[in-house]
Amino acid sequence: MFAPVRSRAVRNRVLRDRVTRDRVVREPVARITLPEPLARWIGYELGSPVVAAVPQAGGISPGPAARIELADGRRVFVKSVSDDDSPHMPRLFRREMDVLRRLPSVPYRPSLVATLDEGEWVAIVLEDVEGTLPDLTVPAVMDAAREVVREQTRSLTPDPLRLPRDDVAATVRRWHAGIAAIDPVVRGKLPHWWRQEEPALLRRLATLADRMPSDSWCHFDVRDDNMLIRADGSIVVLDWGMARSGPAWMDEVLLDLHDVTTPTFDVRVAELPAYDVGSDDGREDAVTDYLLCLGVSLAVVAYGASPHGLPRLMSQRRAESHRLLTGAARRLGYR
Numbered sequence: 001m002f003a004p005v006r007s008r009a010v011r012n013r014v015l016r017d018r019v020t021r022d023r024v025v026r027e028p029v030a031r032i033t034l035p036e037p038l039a040r041w042i043g044y045e046l047g048s049p050v051v052a053a054v055p056q057a058g059g060i061s062p063g064p065a066a067r068i069e070l071a072d073g074r075r076v077f078v079k080s081v082s083d084d085d086s087p088h089m090p091r092l093f094r095r096e097m098d099v100l101r102r103l104p105s106v107p108y109r110p111s112l113v114a115t116l117d118e119g120e121w122v123a124i125v126l127e128d129v130e131g132t133l134p135d136l137t138v139p140a141v142m143d144a145a146r147e148v149v150r151e152q153t154r155s156l157t158p159d160p161l162r163l164p165r166d167d168v169a170a171t172v173r174r175w176h177a178g179i180a181a182i183d184p185v186v187r188g189k190l191p192h193w194w195r196q197e198e199p200a201l202l203r204r205l206a207t208l209a210d211r212m213p214s215d216s217w218c219h220f221d222v223r224d225d226n227m228l229i230r231a232d233g234s235i236v237v238l239d240w241g242m243a244r245s246g247p248a249w250m251d252e253v254l255l256d257l258h259d260v261t262t263p264t265f266d267v268r269v270a271e272l273p274a275y276d277v278g279s280d281d282g283r284e285d286a287v288t289d290y291l292l293c294l295g296v297s298l299a300v301v302a303y304g305a306s307p308h309g310l311p312r313l314m315s316q317r318r319a320e321s322h323r324l325l326t327g328a329a330r331r332l333g334y335r
Contacts, residue, residue, distance in 0.1 A: 168246025295324030
């Protein structure tokens with residue numbers, strides 16, 4: 001059994017006592033890429049020193065992440081970030097901590113093992129998962145991912161968490177406000193059909209938040225690089241920092257966005273299951289308007305300087321904006 005997750009006050013005192021005071025800490029720390037204080041804290045928190053770590057790359061967070069082996073043979077995964085790495089990422093880590101503490105244990109979601117929040121430094125230790133990123137272009141893999149997303153949606157509808165934080169509707173309202181105040185230079189970079197039809201499209205988007213009921217607790221960041229596939233073909237869903245309440249169809253639509261530029265996406269939207277909630281109604285238009293709203297809002301924030309620690313963020317936003325608006329144009333009949 002893993003050591004229990006201690007209270008924040010105890011955890012922080014332990015970190016100070018066992019990490020910053022060499023006279024207290026006697027066990028050796030492995031030569032790894034993790035910051036030494038973090039490795040020492042993991043060893044103490046889990047009751048066994050860290051002996052090896054395999055760095056993991058590919059996530060958006062600039063902080064260190066690694067699969068950890070302990071001296072007693074257990075394995076865990078740790079990801080961490082500091083305000084120096086990125087001023088925005090610690091907030092997402094804290095949200096993920098809060099969510100994972102409340103979600104039930106299921107085979108398709110790694111269990112929370114331990115957390116650290118020192119104010120400027122945040123770390124999450126999770127159950128280790130043996131797996132690789134799934135290739136969602138393989139039909140059997142996509143089918144497995146879809147079934148997990150649907151099972152997750154069924155278990156989280158109606159929303160069992162009811163956390164007092166932004167929901168999808170509030171997020172959409174912020175996006176719409178940014179779009180309404182778009183910079184003329186950015187407007188000029190949007191597709192010609194948006195510029196020609198902007199007043200009518202803005203009126204359409206003005207009602208979108210009202211069509212985003214908080215029926216379900218949504219992961220809200222479902223994509224291939226937030227999943228792993230095990231050797232047996234089962235799928236695991238990772239990274240809950242973006243989670244919030246929203247329409248029950250949201251996560252499956254996000255799963256299908258890799259096909260958003262093709263009519264295959266439209267077929268899959270038409271086949272979305274019903275969950276006997278309010279967001280079952282009017283889904284076709286709501287999905288189209290969601291693509292439109294997210295695509296333009298990404299453009300709004302895609303032409304400034306990249307935030308500290310996230311050098312590729314702006315180019316990623318521009319590319320995703322283009323894909324989403326291509327899909328929205330097809331569904332709206334624009335060429």
